[in-house]
Amino acid sequence: MTLLAFGINHNTASLDIRERVAFAPEQMEEALSELCRQGAADEVAILSTCNRTEIYAYSQQSATLIVEWLAGYHRLPLDELQGCHYCHQGEEAIRHMMAVACGLDSLVLGEPQILGQMKSAYAVANGAGTAGTHLHSAFQQVFSIAKRVRTETAIGENPVSVAYAAVSLAQQIFSNLKEDTALLIGAGETIELVARHLHEQGVKKLLVANRTLGRARDLAEQFNAEAILLADIPEFLHRADIVISSTASQLPLLGKGAVESALKKRKHKPMFMVDIAVPRDIEAEVGELDDVYLYTVDDLREVIDENRRSREEAAAKADEIVGEGVQAYARELRALSSVSTIKAYRRKAEDIRDQELERALKTLEKGADPEAVLMQLARGLTNKLLHAPTSKIKQAGASGRDDMIGLTQELFDLDDRDTNP
Template identity: 60%
Template sequence: MAIIALGINHKTAAVELRSQVAFAPERVEAELHSARQALGLSEVALLSTCNRTELYLHGEVDDQAILAWLAASRGVAVAELGSCYYSYRDQEAVRHLMAVASGLDSLVLGEPQILGQIKSAYAVGCQAGTLASELHSAFQLAFSTAKTVRSQTAIGQNPVSVAYAAVALAQQIFADMSSARALLIGAGETIELVARHLAERGVGKITVANRTLQRATELAGKFNAEAVLLADIPEQLAAADIVISSTASQLPILGKGAVESALKRRRRKPIFMLDIAVPRDIEPQVGELDDVYLYTVDDLEEVIEDNLRARQDAAKAAREIVEIEAERWFRQRRSLAAVDTIRAYRSAVDALRCEELARAQAALERGVPAAEVVDALARGLSNKIMHAPTIALRQASEAGREDLLALAQQLFDLN
């Protein structure tokens, strides 16, 4: 059975399709059971972030069956997924997982958040009981490889992320950050990173809006910011120069009407808005308003290019590490494939040994001299061990199978 990695990401699909295919965190466990049952697989894990949705599986199933389940689960057409998906098997699948965990396949090369997201996907799979030995070992290898990449290359130095790129884009618009006021929607890891980068650049004021006030207050306390509820956003918009949103909401949080009202109160003073959520938090129609500069995660790519150049050399070294670990894993996997054959061979030889030993003991009991018994034992055992290979070699020679003869010479060390 194969290890399979299948998915879509920021390189293959636009943000609209990625939004449709993304899984809400509270639904992942149920979807894992659904996929395993529908596809008849032994193991399933699901990674769903703003930039990628990937299934990791162990079993025998073709791509079309997986795509059909994914399309039905997310309510999209199979044809839409068929034009932008990728699929890897066995060594290539494990290599891909290691590359993703190491940040080599991220929108921001080397960003560290993806490793935490993969660990979360692994934990959910463990909790759901949809992981067993094969995916366990693949994920553990990915974790250890990512750690090696971080410790042995410079890819983790001067850390950058989607959050870093978001603030960098805002800084291009607001040269004097000290006079800007930021409204951050959400209180997850990405928004916390955005808040940290904004604070480091001396932004004038930060307000954190979240579904629960407690979490908003906890995050705001780290950056001397104000905490509000999502319901307070319309009032906060009028004072916000920078709006950055990243929540797990399945529906837009900000609509065109609310932003239009805020602009009137601001007397048409521009607002920079960045929606880095998938699905989107801000309705696309907001971008049609004058004095609103609305960007999505896909718009960050140009900003990120500057950060990539400094990481290319480190990425080369990281990919070498991934390649070495993938090859090592594949060799170990191939060696395990011989275990059953070796066990069967040893069992067959041991049966011959027992048979010849019983014959020898009977001869000793009859009074046959020990020297004759030992000689007969050795001769009988060697003849029986050689019997099957000898017949197979003769048949190979008759069939002109020079390749098998050469392999036999290597196997029996006859060179």
């Protein structure tokens, strides 16, 4: 079996494609089970974020089956995926997973959220029963290297994320956030980061809208904000100078009509909107309105690129650590490949032991001298355990296989004094 890391991300696929292959949380266990049932993978985990959908699998099959399954699952023409996906195998797959977990492959270099998202993907796969021994080993190596990168480099200093980039862009458009009201749609980790950044910048008023009022209140209490339901957004939208949305909704939450109504109440005072969600929460047509500045995650690249430059030195060190992690993983795999041989040899030795012991016990029952029985037991064990190896060594010597002779000396820890007559 081979480790595969298959996927699409912000570098290879448009937002339109990414949102069409994104997995909602409630779809995840079903998708994992289906992948295994159809024989595309023996072990599998799926990572699905606003910037990437990746499938990590141990499989004896070609990655072509995964591409076909993904296209079929999301009812997407196969040719639309063919030109924008990537697939890494073996050591390159583990290298890619480590780079992703460390934030080296993120839109925002070094962003910390992705590690938590990978841990969640692994936990879901465990819960679904699709993460076995091989994936467990791979993910533990990945998490270990990500921890080293965070502690041994400065890549996580001055945290930068999509949330931070969104707030930075808002500051460029509104010179003084202390006079503005922000409506945050959703109550997940990204929106919590947005709320924290806005709060630190002294935004005048925060509104938090969520599907459940309880979660919205939990978040609102942290930042002295007001909690509302998603259904109440039309009533409050006109009060918002800034709207930042990040939910797991499969359908848009804000349409052109609702925003037009809000603009009329605002007497066409401009609104700044950032849609971080994939699939999008805000209809693309909203961006056509004269008094709306609508940005998606892809539009944040310029802001993010400035922050990327400050982290490149730390990323170089992180690359070295990832390289060490790949080597450690390769060593572990090589060690695992010997386990079956070790087990087989142990079983064979134990069978010989049991046979000789049974013979010795029967001889003792007949009244034979115990010392003689023990001597025969020792000789029998020695002869049978050494028979196969000595036969092979003789054949190697006769064939001029000095390499095998050398390996045998190393295997049995024999030095020159042992081998010289």
